[in-house]
Amino acid sequence: MILHHSPLSPFARKCRILIRAKGLDVKEVEAPKAGANGYAAGDNPLGKIPCLERPYPDVSLYDSPLICEYLDSLKEPWLPSTGEGRWKAYRAHRIGDGLSEVVYNRRYEVVRDESLHWPAIIERHDTAITNTVKYLDDIVQYLPNVWSFGTISIICALDYADFRAGHIDWRVIAPKLTKWHEGFTALPEWVSTNAYD
Numbered sequence: 001m002i003l004h005h006s007p008l009s010p011f012a013r014k015c016r017i018l019i020r021a022k023g024l025d026v027k028e029v030e031a032p033k034a035g036a037n038g039y040a041a042g043d044n045p046l047g048k049i050p051c052l053e054r055p056y057p058d059v060s061l062y063d064s065p066l067i068c069e070y071l072d073s074l075k076e077p078w079l080p081s082t083g084e085g086r087w088k089a090y091r092a093h094r095i096g097d098g099l100s101e102v103v104y105n106r107r108y109e110v111v112r113d114e115s116l117h118w119p120a121i122i123e124r125h126d127t128a129i130t131n132t133v134k135y136l137d138d139i140v141q142y143l144p145n146v147w148s149f150g151t152i153s154i155i156c157a158l159d160y161a162d163f164r165a166g167h168i169d170w171r172v173i174a175p176k177l178t179k180w181h182e183g184f185t186a187l188p189e190w191v192s193t194n195a196y197d
């Protein structure tokens with residue numbers, strides 16, 4: 001199997017952490033950009049990465065939550081198969097992805113010429129980032145202190161927020177979350193996938 005990715009993508013990083021944590025046999029290939037087509041890699045008509053190419057015809061997988069669920073299913077699944085724990089894990093994964101999405105969208109708002117900036121939407125994104133980090137600080141006692149289907153997403157989102165939305169110092173807003181996040185940063189899967197330093 002081949003995971004088409006970009007080292008800076010928080011969505012791809014979740015998959016890369018999962019691959020390492022479970023010791024899965026997946027080759028990681030950095031995808032080239034192809035202008036209006038997005039990323040020309042794998043078989044994703046949306047032109048987005050990550051995309052997982054599997055050894056069957058016409059069954060590449062995208063997007064990252066689906067890839068993560070598939071990879072997770074291959075070895076001692078983290079995602080509970082039934083019950084409330086399953087919905088909690090999906091929810092944690094989703095809030096992390098939502099934070100990454102908002103940081104990503106903000107980035108594409110501010111990366112263009114300043115005359116084209118839309119202040120109200122930048123404020124909307126900044127408020128969503130701040131509110132989400134505060135929310136995560138409030139619920140951090142319910143989050144596992146180990147890699148899980150949910151925590152991969154939140155950790156990747158917080159690091160991406162540092163990288164692309166550093167004007168919001170989430171560590172000041174969220175001291176309990178800061179401590180929780182620190183618990184992951186010495187793990188080999190975190191270190192070997194961290195492209196932001």
Ligand SMILES: N[C@@H](CCC(=O)N[C@@H](CS)C(=O)NCC(=O)O)C(=O)O
Binds near residue numbers: 009010050062104
């Ligand atoms: N919902 C998708 C989002 C993936 C995504 O937005 N990837 C970005 C890189 S971080 C991308 O491929 N952007 C290229 C483009 O849209 O042209 C997922 O979770 O996989």
